[in-house]
Amino acid sequence: MRGDHVSEARLLAVPAAADVVDGELVDDETAGAEVVVHTDRDRHLSPETVAAIEASVADSTRRAYGADREAFTAWCATEGRATVPASAETMAEWVRHLTVTSRPRTNRPAGPSTIERAMSAVTTWHLEQGHPKPNMRGARAVLNAYRDRLAEEKAEAAQARQATAALPPQIRAMLAGTDRTTLAGQRNAALVLIGFATAARVSELVALDFADVAEAEHGYDVTVYRKKVRKHTTNAILYGTDPATCPVRALRTHLAALAGAGRADGPLFLRVDRWDRLAPPLTRGGRPIGDPAGRMTAEAAAEVIERLADAADLSGDWSGHSLRRGFATAARAAGHDPLEIARAGGWVDGSRVLARYMDDVDRVKNSPLVGIGL
Structure with a gap:
């Protein structure tokens, strides 16, 4: 979906609040100055610029996020829930769903790190579409309980998977x-x-x-x-x-x-x-x-x-x-x-x-x- 790529590129092109330094702040004396209203042309990104911004994101990350978002969309459709913006309850229920639903490839639920990535995919999706991040307090509580349960069961997924060191x-x-x-x-x-x-x-x-x-x-x-x-x-x-x-x-x-x-x-x-x-x-x-x-x-x-x-x-x-x-x-x-x-x-x-x-x-x-x- 090209529209999604444009919104993602626009988000990456605009500095976050944490990226603004004091020297960029406007003095109070300019408070009465004329406000500039940006037109559609001001907000336009050419296909070439969109492609250049997209290239800054690893292909593997983009593919993983895309798959996570598709899965979230499909689950929301099945549950009759809104996708974006999502409620705190939706996010908590979705994370619980991930902790108990076996995946076809492994025949077991996703591990905590995979669920963390999926949560990030959905929260950044909100920002790309101009919405604030959903409330994730309940979702994180569900994920923490899942980590504890895996640890108590001595499950392999309780610990982050690491490649064996080639010495x-x-x-x-x-x-x-x-x-x-x-x-x-x-x-x-x-x-x-x-x-x-x-x-x-x-x-x-x-x-x-x-x-x-x-x-x-x-x-x-x-x-x-x-x-x-x-x-x-x-x-x-x-x-x-x-x-x-x-x-x-x-x-x-x-x-x-x-x-x-x-x-x-x-x-x-x-x-x-x-x-x-x-x-x-x-x-x-x-x-x-x-x-x-x-x-x-x-x-x-x-x-x-x-x-x-x-x-x-x-x-x-x-x-x-x-x-x-x-x-x-x-x-x-x-x-x-x-x-x-x-x-x-x-x-x-x-x-x-x-x-x-x-x-x-x-x-x-x-x-x-x-x-x-x-």
Whole structure:
């Protein structure tokens, strides 16, 4: 619905009250000045500007919010309730519905974090349409009771789901069975080791181009654009002590393989099919799909990590985020400063997610039980 996109873009384009600084406030002397009435033209956003504003929101977030809003709309229609603006009672009943209704994919109700996201999707929807946020006091009480019940039942959903950390021993196991004589094997080794060494999200990893890689005396410098914090980090990729897990050697081998296939610019990580063909054309219904240059998708990169962990018979919850979490955990265990870890991985200052990764190490190393003579 284009109208929804325009309203969302307009909301993002207008500063919130918290964004206004004192220097922008109007003096009382202007209280009697003529009030400017904005016309439809003043409120107009071109399709190009709407698209530019939309691009600032991650595709995954936009898709998730869209699905949550559709589900809320369908439930309201079934219950005979108004969607927007929604009453406090509607919000409380809807959240209770989410806590007791099994989802088709998992055959169990949504977890607390998923419900939190759905609540956010609906409250922001109100703002986009010019309404105040609905009263969420009852809805939050329902969600808190749900958290307590899950914790008492020792349910898996009681704790936030986290990707298993890919630490050096696990990475060695993942790569041990990789055939590095093939284009796919060489790419996968470089993908895993550069992903770990740069603490990159898979979306950041597959966005790398040849131009982002520079050979250096210490190995390589790889410049990653961290979209969440909107800045570049240049990561020094150093030689590893084990040739099998050395990111410099893996990247050099991968670059040489690409050069042999006639690739010297464009995407660094390309799709490879089962016949080891580089960047084969993809079609659906006779129409070309995928990046025409052959760039891998973030989903494909995550699948590589999951598949390698599965082939190595590693237990845990493996995903594209395993490399990023593994970097933070391993670096902290090696005694590196949290600030330097955050800078290298593009975490925002005071990141709660990074702090949680640090806690995995610090809760043991800095435990009050250490050295007390038990």
